[in-house]
Amino acid sequence: GASLQEMAQACWDQFEPVVRKNPAPWLWMYKHFRYRPVAANPAAYPFYANISQDFERRLDEGARKLPPMTSKVKLPIAAGKVGGKKEKVTSSQEATSDG
Numbered sequence: 001g002a003s004l005q006e007m008a009q010a011c012w013d014q015f016e017p018v019v020r021k022n023p024a025p026w027l028w029m030y031k032h033f034r035y036r037p038v039a040a041n042p043a044a045y046p047f048y049a050n051i052s053q054d055f056e057r058r059l060d061e062g063a064r065k066l067p068p069m070t071s072k073v074k075l076p077i078a079a080g081k082v083g084g085k086k087e088k089v090t091s092s093q094e095a096t097s098d099g
Helices: 004-021 024-032 053-064
Strands: none
Touching: none
């Protein structure tokens, strides 16, 4: 029988031409993992997924059923450091602003 890698490659070989003909619907997946929740295990996300105050606010709005752009959640002071290593924190506003 075929290995898991061989089966996955066979599926991709059939799927890739479809994506190449019309890539737009598939490109959202890259940015889907652009951010990760502060409480999440970093190992469960791609290396490029960063924490973001804006993302945390959107998560808070969804969880509490708030209108968009109304959450005032702030990142914890230590959010920029995980395991003693400084992480990139992204936000359109300063991490300490109420925005």
